[in-house]
Amino acid sequence: MTRAVLVAGAGGVGKTTVAAALGVTAARAGVRTLVLTVDPARRLADALGLEHLGNDPTPTPGEGHLAAAMLDASASWEAIIRRHADPDTVDRLVASRFFRAVADRFPAGQAYAASEEMAGHLESDEFDLVVVDTPPSAGGIDFFAAPGRMRTLVGGRILTWLTGPRIPGRRAIYSLTARPVLKVADTILGGPLLEDVAEFLLDLRTAYDGISRRAKQVERHLAGATTVLVTTADPTPVREAIRFFRELPDTASEPRTVVFNRALPLTWRADHDAVPGPPAAAEALESNLRRWAADAQRQADVRGEFTERYGVVPAVVPWLTASPTDLDRLAALVEATEGADLADLVA
Amino acid sequence: PVDGDVVDGLPDGPHRRAALLHRGLHAGQRAWIERLPPATELPFLFGLMTPGEVTARLADLWGAP
Numbered sequence: 001m002t003r004a005v006l007v008a009g010a011g012g013v014g015k016t017t018v019a020a021a022l023g024v025t026a027a028r029a030g031v032r033t034l035v036l037t038v039d040p041a042r043r044l045a046d047a048l049g050l051e052h053l054g055n056d057p058t059p060t061p062g063e064g065h066l067a068a069a070m071l072d073a074s075a076s077w078e079a080i081i082r083r084h085a086d087p088d089t090v091d092r093l094v095a096s097r098f099f100r101a102v103a104d105r106f107p108a109g110q111a112y113a114a115s116e117e118m119a120g121h122l123e124s125d126e127f128d129l130v131v132v133d134t135p136p137s138a139g140g141i142d143f144f145a146a147p148g149r150m151r152t153l154v155g156g157r158i159l160t161w162l163t164g165p166r167i168p169g170r171r172a173i174y175s176l177t178a179r180p181v182l183k184v185a186d187t188i189l190g191g192p193l194l195e196d197v198a199e200f201l202l203d204l205r206t207a208y209d210g211i212s213r214r215a216k217q218v219e220r221h222l223a224g225a226t227t228v229l230v231t232t233a234d235p236t237p238v239r240e241a242i243r244f245f246r247e248l249p250d251t252a253s254e255p256r257t258v259v260f261n262r263a264l265p266l267t268w269r270a271d272h273d274a275v276p277g278p279p280a281a282a283e284a285l286e287s288n289l290r291r292w293a294a295d296a297q298r299q300a301d302v303r304g305e306f307t308e309r310y311g312v313v314p315a316v317v318p319w320l321t322a323s324p325t326d327l328d329r330l331a332a333l334v335e336a337t338e339g340a341d342l343a344d345l346v347a
Numbered sequence: 348p349v350d351g352d353v354v355d356g357l358p359d360g361p362h363r364r365a366a367l368l369h370r371g372l373h374a375g376q377r378a379w380i381e382r383l384p385p386a387t388e389l390p391f392l393f394g395l396m397t398p399g400e401v402t403a404r405l406a407d408l409w410g411a412p
Contacts, residue, residue: 264368268361275362281349285357288349289365295397321371 002122004225005131005345008140010240014261015230016043017323018342019133020068021330022228024048026129026346027066028331033346034121037133038071038114043323044133045070047330055117057126063327067127069117076113077103084210089203098200107137112146112215119218129346132225139240140229144222144252147215154208154215219251226345228315229255232262233299238306245310257340258312260303262319264296315340 007019016039023035034057037044045053045068048060053070060066078094085093093099102109114135121130134143231241241258248254268289275282303314316338324330334342354370357363 265361265364268365272361275357277353277357281353284349285354285362285366288369289362291397291400292365292368293361295399298399319368321368321375 002125002127003129004118004122004221005129006118006134006143006222006225006227007132007230008134008143008227008244008255009136009230010139010237011136013230013232013237014259014317014323015136016133017047017330017333018228018230018259018261018317019131020044020047021324021333022342022346023066023068023131024063024327024330025334025343026131027060027063029343029347030065031346032065032126032128033067033131034127034129035066035068035131035133036071036114036118036121037068038073038110038135039133040070044068047324048327057121060327069121071110071114071117073110073113074100074103076117077109080113080116080211080214081207084207084214085203086206089206093200093203093207096196096200096203098197107135108142108146108149111135111137111142112150114143115146115218115222116214119214119221122221131346138247139243141244141247144227145247145249147218147222148249148251151212151215151219154204154211222252225253227253227255228257228259228342228345230259230261233260233302238302241306242309255310255312256345257315257342258306258310259315259317259337259342260299261317263299263303263316264292264319266296266300268293268296313340315342 005022007015007022009015016037019035019037020043023033026033035044035048037053042053045051048066048068049062050058050060050068052058053068055069055072055075057067057069060068077099081093081099082090103113111134114132118130118132121127132143134140137143138145229241229244231237245254272289275285277285303316306312307314317333318336320333324333349366351370354363354366357366
């Protein structure tokens with residue numbers, strides 16, 4: 001059965017790099033691995049030496065067991081609609097500007113599309129392991145909450161209140177929108193907006209049952225996955241990490257480890273021999289080391305508090321001045337990690 | 348600032364590694380700053396400080412009357 005490792009966390013903490021490093025480690029252990037990202041900044045593609053990434057898995061040159069894919073939310077949503085909507089409404093739905101907005105611009109829409117893509121790959125049997133570089137929106141929570149929110153939305157009362165318990169005929173909608181007050185509203189809004197919204201919701205209604213059932217299946221995949229939360233020991237990412245633990249839906253599994261990225265060596269805190277060289281330079285170098293050593297201590301304190309609060313063994317990744325740019329450097333990142341063994345997560 | 352040659356000539360150890368880290372981060376920061384529009388002003392906090400120092404400076408600012 002294909003396993004999933006979900007790499008979660010706020011933006012800018014090194015999630016894509018950690019996900020890529022886990023993918024390389026797994027592949028080199030002989031595990032058929034897919035790394036799925038939503039990052040449009042090409043960090044994964046560059047790190048793996050790939051020209052182009054799309055929804056379909058692309059094999060990594062030189063790594064027989066490793067492939068990568070980047071979420072194309074628009075294409076994923078179109079596939080979702082084609083799978084579940086009434087065939088008579090599909091073309092109208094995917095051409096709708098509201099559909100485009102959900103698919104392309106709303107983080108929550110992207111989060112659900114990513115979880116659906118993950119589910120598709122888990123069920124395909126093409127891979128032994130899928131590592132998901134999850135979307136950073138809402139500190140990572142949106143990805144885990146997306147299927148539940150989708151079920152609430154399509155199965156809930158808001159949409160059926162708007163479209164009615166039985167799907168009304170289109171003539172009823174058109175006569176409703178012919179009322180003068182609604183015509184005025186359309187004039188103000190710059191077009192037949194209300195009629196477009198009504199039509200969109202009616203067409204979407206035909207997909208509700210299918211989407212709701214599918215969302216439940218996706219939730220089960222999330223519950224069975226291994227979650228890794230990535231952060232740095234800086235105030236905003238730590239706050240987002242705390243929020244992640246607090247807001248993680250019951251349907252998802254708690255993080256098995258927390259990766260503290262960009263860690264400074266604690267050995268820098270110790271006294272050291274005098275620096276050779278001109279006195280002014282030596283003084284500047286000593287001062288520089290002491291400042292960074294103070295930060296190393298601060299980071300260790302943050303990790304300790306976090307570990308005590310949540311009972312997870314942290315994985316501590318050293319601070320690199322440049323992100324790994326090739327497969328060997330990505331593998332070396334996992335090897336250089338202290339604390340929890342990241343390789344164990346993907347073995 | 349310490350001359351690059353002095354840093355490169357240091358024996359391996361914490362002083363050299365801390366200096367290289369600092370230099371690497373500074374170079375990375377410069378690369379991003381150079382991509383900003385020319386007249387952009389950045390607050391002093393964007394000088395190269397450790398994350399703990401940035402936090403302390405912010406705390407001082409917010410705590411100041």
